[in-house]
Amino acid sequence: MMRNFKHRVFQLATAVCAAVACGILAMIALAIVRRGWPAVSWQFYTEQIRLVGAAGGIFYNLIGTFILIATALIVSAPLAVGIALVHGVYLRGSRHQEKVTFLLYLLNGIPSILFGLFGLIVFVKFFGLGKSWLTGGILLGMLVLPTVTVALCERMTTLPAAYLEAAAGLGLRQSQIVWSVVLPQSLSGLITGSLLGLARAAGETAPIMFTATIFAGATFPHGIKESPVLSLPYHIFILAQDSFDPSVGAKLWGSALTLLALVLFLSLLALPWRLRIHEEARHD
């Protein structure tokens, strides 16, 4: 009787926790959708910024954010594959394997503003790139590297050892096994990790605010050096400081809704692959 009661209480407590998590998400989404929806229109996405954000649209902010996350993807994916191979293949069964994992988590814990400062000193100043989309893309790539790598490592760990043994038993070299078995089988991990990483990168402001993005006056990048772009999160950051002006406020919430939708889209895109991983894990 008592045990049953305790069990019920515990169940209730966990249900409350789950409800709180869902509630927070719902509240944020609701607040943003309610205020942002009126601002959303075709013009909002096709026009460029006018009157210091009080009018016009966010066309170039979207373009800038896409350029930044695409660069982040190009920077982080090959690095993640390399690290995951070291972790999952070359250090398989070695005690150094955990050190790599630890370093990844450490990297993941570095505050994003520090990436910004690092980028300012190293890329903007030392390498002389100036404020540029490339600097921002590289920094965002570094920022999401742990996310992408950990997802890929997890996929490689669940790779059935039987595949590796079968391939080795046929006389394939390790590099051939990597190309023909490990990489094709881990692709879903790379896709999941990249999409989740990009969802995070799309919303980051701190790493790019003094390295890659400006508020107004940029269109498509014209080069590599000194070629900043506009971006969604920085746009929101600046507008938020001016939001007492109702016309600015409308644009602010419109931009926020757009960013939320983008992040949600990237996360949902990753979902089928994530489910597939779990499905296969159950079968093996």
Next chain:
Amino acid sequence: MIESMTPLADATERQKMPTVSAPILETRGLWVFAGKRPLLADVELRIQPRQVFGIIGPSGAGKSTLLKCLNRLVELTPGLRVRGEVLLHGRSAYAPEVDVDALRARIGILFQQPVVFPKSIFQNVIFGLRHLGKVARSEWSVVAERALREASLWHEVKDRLDEPASRLSVGQQQRLCLARTLAVDPEIILMDEPTSALDPKSTESIESLILHLKQNRTVVLVTHNLGQARRVADTIACLTVQDGVGRVVKRGPILAGDFDGPIAAEFIKGRQ
């Protein structure tokens, strides 16, 4: 240790005996350790060419580990250490100058569960072949057909070579794995309880394949099924566990009465 050799064999048994020749594969004082704990102790095997060599024993005696020592696949299992010698044609398989990948191509292996790759039937057959680079691309389909015929799977799959291999039955998948190994043209084929996941009919077809294969290849067959060992093996080694360590307690040709004595009790569990 019990050594049953020729003197006990009657005339018919003697006919099954190999003519004494140089062994194709041999182990000398082979030990396997997991950390400091021995898993296999002092294994001495002499495997004659064009024979079926059976390794029998209860589960956990280290049969699979022993098998994987023969083509050095054991090195893929972290934490295992091998001491002693494995000789292929009298030359050490563990010598530093040996190309381990080339060695594994000469000694094929078939596992307990068929391991097909998530690819088409044809791609599975040529999986090893295409990477070894010994056969020109234009010859792949010829070799694939030959391998599938040798694994007696050709007639079942010839019209659907581009279908995913996963659509085949488990028994067919196992024969596909055999074809994949045969395509690489190994001298020796190791088989790790290849029929334990199969139904009786597939088991029968694999067994008759094994007998067919020994015409020009050597087969090392691990099984816990005494009946199977009796049906297909020319020579056997019995592994058993003593104080937690796998040891060979008997080796030689299969003789009448081998499985009536005290050793048999160990294997009763495996009898079907």
